[in-house]
Amino acid sequence: MAAFGPGPVLDCATAEEEVVSAIVVGSLTLVCTFVGALLGMHIKGMLPPAHVTKESQDVVRLGMGLVATMTALLLGLVTASAKSTFDSQDAVVRSSAANILALDRLLAAYGPETEKARDDLRQVVAYRLETTWPASPRTRPNQGGFQLVRSAESIQTEILGLTPATDAQRWYKSQALGVAQEVLKSRWRILSTAEGSVPAAFLIVLLFWLMATFTSFGLFSPRNGTVIVVFFIAALSVAAAVFLILELNQPLDGLVKVSADPLRYALENLGK
Numbered sequence: 001m002a003a004f005g006p007g008p009v010l011d012c013a014t015a016e017e018e019v020v021s022a023i024v025v026g027s028l029t030l031v032c033t034f035v036g037a038l039l040g041m042h043i044k045g046m047l048p049p050a051h052v053t054k055e056s057q058d059v060v061r062l063g064m065g066l067v068a069t070m071t072a073l074l075l076g077l078v079t080a081s082a083k084s085t086f087d088s089q090d091a092v093v094r095s096s097a098a099n100i101l102a103l104d105r106l107l108a109a110y111g112p113e114t115e116k117a118r119d120d121l122r123q124v125v126a127y128r129l130e131t132t133w134p135a136s137p138r139t140r141p142n143q144g145g146f147q148l149v150r151s152a153e154s155i156q157t158e159i160l161g162l163t164p165a166t167d168a169q170r171w172y173k174s175q176a177l178g179v180a181q182e183v184l185k186s187r188w189r190i191l192s193t194a195e196g197s198v199p200a201a202f203l204i205v206l207l208f209w210l211m212a213t214f215t216s217f218g219l220f221s222p223r224n225g226t227v228i229v230v231f232f233i234a235a236l237s238v239a240a241a242v243f244l245i246l247e248l249n250q251p252l253d254g255l256v257k258v259s260a261d262p263l264r265y266a267l268e269n270l271g272k
Contacts, residue, residue, distance in 0.1 A: 022254055026243030029207055033235035036211040038228070040218025057220050064216035071209040075241065078198050078206065082248035085198075089251035090258045096186045097262035100125060103179045104270050110162065110172040117158040122270045124155070125263060132252055133260035156180045198249045203242070210238055 044052065104121060107114035159177055164170040214235065221227050247256040 022243050022246040022250075025203065025246055026239045029210065029242045030235050030239035032207060032211045033214040033238055034232055036214040037218035037221075037231040037235065040215040041221055041223055041227075042218075043215075044219055044221075045223075052220065060216055060219060064213055067209055067216075068213050071206065071213060074202065074206050074209070078202050078245055079241070079248075082198050082245045086248040086251045086256075086258065092186050093258050093260075094262045096183055097266040099179050099183045099186070100263075100266045101269060103176055103183065106172050106176040106179060107159070110164075110169055110176065113162060114159075114176075117155050118271060120155050120158070122267070125267045125270065129260060129263055129267060133257065133263075153184075156184065198245065203246075206242070 050056075100121065104118055107118050107121075156177070159173060159180060162169075162173050164173050214231065218231065221231075244256070247254045251258045
């Protein structure tokens with residue numbers, strides 16, 4: 001979804017699906033890790049004495065220490081990738097807002113002939129805010145959405161159709177075309193990263209390693225309430241981290257979104 005220019009329309013059902021997906025994966029992580037720890041505690045009571053000697057514990061801890069290290073590295077890479085996607089989208093939205101305001105000012109300076117193009121620009125920005133950052137989670141785009149999307153591309157055509165009468169108007173026209181092109185390019189930059197950058201395979205491997213690590217924790221742990229509570233808190237913390245990674249990986253969906261304040265500010269100042 002972009003602030004300017006055509007693109008796929010995001011409705012509230014899609015956004016809700018992304019939220020549910022992140023919650024489901026986070027909950028699955030919580031269940032798998034906590035159950036893994038409890039499973040390890042249960043298996044401990046079934047093992048022969050020779051399997052729970054200090055030497056056996058040292059070997060298990062050494063092997064799972066390697067897995068835990070790889071898990072930490074993978075978790076760090078996935079978090080960095082998701083955060084990079086989020087920051088990239090945020091930067092593009094801010095840049096788009098600044099360029100939209102600059103385009104409006106250039107068209108205003110050109111003269112009254114650009115009034116229609118400025119009005120179309122205002123409508124497109126308002127529509128993008130409505131569809132990407134609705135005031136209510138249940139808000140849906142209005143029926144005129146597709147016409148507004150088409151008018152976004154027509155803004156550049158309208159600028160091309162201007163007939164400058166002075167050197168100043170020729171300069172404003174050339175500058176407006178350049179800025180409009182930059183805004184349209186930002187649309188593709190947003191769409192190219194709209195689906196995120198964290199592969200599903202990374203999450204599957206991460207979940208497997210986390211479960212294996214927690215199982216090893218429970219394998220040689222005493223059975224008491226304090227240990228179980230600690231395991232639950234640790235599993236909940238890891239699940240929250242996975243949930244936040246998925247939220248950051250979808251910058252325009254879910255509970256953690258790129259801020260719409262730059263575009264709202266731009267919309268408030270368009271036409272002034």
